[in-house]
Amino acid sequence: MHTTGRQIVLAARPTGTPKSTDFRLEEVAVPEPGDGEVLLATRYLSLDPYMRGRMDDRKSYAAPTPVGGVMEGEVVAEVVRSRHPDYGIGERVLARLGWRTHAVCDGTELTKLDSRFSPVTTALGVLGMPGMTAYTGLLTIGKPQPNQTVVVAAASGPVGSMVGQIAKIKGARAVGIAGGAQKCAFVKGELGFDAVVDHRSPDFADELAAACPxxxxxYFELVGGGVWQAVMPLLNQFARVPVCGLIAQYNNSGQPEGPDRLPATMREVLSRSLTMRGFIVREFWDQRPAFVDEVSAWISDGRVRFREDIVKGFANAPEAFIGMLDGRNFGKLIVEIDED
Structure with missing residues (x-):
């Protein structure tokens, strides 16, 4: 049994794109669980775009990570010692331990993982927060109808891929936006979207219009920036825009250059009776049982497919995270912890 664990803390607040020096790897003593507590060992760490926002000291829906504080994150962990009557050694749980290899917990805010989570990493992706974000945002806010057109950017990622597949299940037409030939081929060939457009193409806006006759x-908003500018002229009257991410803007350190596009956006919201609704997935937490039941069944019968990008080695988390913000991952990004 390890007596020393590791954690990754925020060493400095980033300016623009995070750097490796904005993180620090520390060794810490592994704590002993007290009465009613369990010792958890992290097996898999989820890396997600929202973590970039926590690195900044600004008002948001959640408090920022303090400098010197452990980076925020969700993990799949294993109970390695237990003094809690409801948890046995070897059980796998979903927990918000952050970027650390070991932690003591009193059993609250833990979710046991049953046989539906196979492989267990699906608890961090297709059957976890990203999948539930797609499911709740699309069905509760987007409300796709048969033969309507649903568009989503970052379509090869864990949220976007689910948005398009659920849209297809509901009888809608799914159009994905992705970066590069390999990701576009995956979205069209493996995930079964009706069309896919490469946002790196110099004719992106025209190609998107052609894909949405x-x-x-x-439009399920995950990106913002130039993609939104290409989407906006194509929105139909009464179109719905669930907004849960703006990854193109996360590394901005100030106001973007160029004209103020907000007045034009608001004019279109008014003139076309658009519905734009920002949301955080926890707002729909009561839907989690239905989400897990329904999506696990869709996975079993082949109607939902998923891809995971697993990086080995806890110490590699910062570089993997920086790469994700630049679109270098392919599928749900997860770090496999390299110790007992």
């Missing part, structure tokens, strides 16, 4: 009824 009947306009866009639902």
């Amino acid at each position: 009947n306009g866009i009824d639902v």
